[in-house]
Amino acid sequence: MEHTQTYDESTALGANSPTAADGNRLVGSDRVLAVLKALARYPDGVGLEELTRAVASPKPTVHRALGALRRAGLADQNVRGRYVLGDEFLRMAFAHHEARPEQVRVRPVLEALAHRFGETAHYAVLDGREVVYRAKVDPPTGAVRLTSTIGGRNPAHTTAVGKLLLSWRPVTVEEVEAWIGERPLERRTERSLCTAAALHHDLAATRERGYGVDDQENETGVNCLALPVYPTSPTIPSGAVSVSALAYRTPLASLVRAVDEIRALLGPLGEPHS
Structure with a gap:
């Protein structure tokens, strides 16, 4: 049986991150990276509402982060409209790992x-x-x-x-x-x-x-x-x-x-x- 942990901003950024430590809201690139890491926890895809709760950020904020990730090919939507990691992200990850x-x-x-x-x-x-x-x-x-x-x-x-x-x-x-x-x-x-x-x-x-x-x-x-x-x-x-x-x-x-x-x-x- 696999063990899981509650996902929060500290999980996304690391316990020693200044943003995680001082309790400030995620902004800019930190927010985009938090959304990217959250997506990796949902191989079957995740809806916007659930993803918003997972990263504890407002819906418009998460939606903008998803837009940036989709434009870069790092996120996508499947046929059910749920968000998943993009093919470009997987290609880079596997190519890097194999090399x-x-x-x-x-x-x-x-x-x-x-x-x-x-x-x-x-x-x-x-x-x-x-x-x-x-x-x-x-x-x-x-x-x-x-x-x-x-x-x-x-x-x-x-x-x-x-x-x-x-x-x-x-x-x-x-x-x-x-x-x-x-x-x-x-x-x-x-x-x-x-x-x-x-x-x-x-x-x-x-x-x-x-x-x-x-x-x-x-x-x-x-x-x-x-x-x-x-x-x-x-x-x-x-x-x-x-x-x-x-x-x-x-x-x-x-x-x-x-x-x-x-x-x-x-x-x-x-x-x-x-």
């Missing part, structure tokens, strides 16, 4: 992992308190819907890729506390690690063994094992590759026993170099 150097290099590895284990393989990077999925390959058969999508995010502290990449950063429990800050860690399942002490202990274990695990901490019934990769950085992993599996079909212990095989499939991508 990213790390995406091109990592995808064959993901395909090999998905074929070998019959489970979903991911490539993700760390962005603050979250991981962002840059690539995803489902198995040829037996794929199930996970919360991950390309470009989507999950909490770093509940995912194998996130904890693995975090293990290179906070070392002491005080540093973990500073990383957590004032915002409590989200509890995605009953197994999520939501205290500084528990997360510190897990990061230390991850650092020692060289791989990260998620034992149904982000999604009930799904476990994961992640290893670092170095597609753009020679000594510090720029991301991580993971195998996300249904716990009843591929238990975490099975992934752990196969860690050397997974590492071998990564090849040079999984090896730091000078």
Whole structure:
């Protein structure tokens, strides 16, 4: 099951945005970008009234923003008159994603992992308190819907890729506390690690063994094992590759026993170099 969050101006602009922080109304380019980001949440299209509520702006204001986006080819109306992302936006997004150097290099590895284990393989990077999925390959058969999508995010502290990449950063429990800050860690399942002490202990274990695990901490019934990769950085992993599996079909212990095989499939991508 996918987790969703309430959409507001802070979501659209980012929590550190001056506009989001001071509570002022969205204006100019900020308003247009907020409408564009809101459209991405409605793959089946959205009406003007609903979109107006989603971005908390007056209807004429949202209508003008939609007009600007439509003229640029970034928004359109479907046959039912509902607003959707435009074909030009999708063309640019997919062309950019496919051309990213790390995406091109990592995808064959993901395909090999998905074929070998019959489970979903991911490539993700760390962005603050979250991981962002840059690539995803489902198995040829037996794929199930996970919360991950390309470009989507999950909490770093509940995912194998996130904890693995975090293990290179906070070392002491005080540093973990500073990383957590004032915002409590989200509890995605009953197994999520939501205290500084528990997360510190897990990061230390991850650092020692060289791989990260998620034992149904982000999604009930799904476990994961992640290893670092170095597609753009020679000594510090720029991301991580993971195998996300249904716990009843591929238990975490099975992934752990196969860690050397997974590492071998990564090849040079999984090896730091000078």
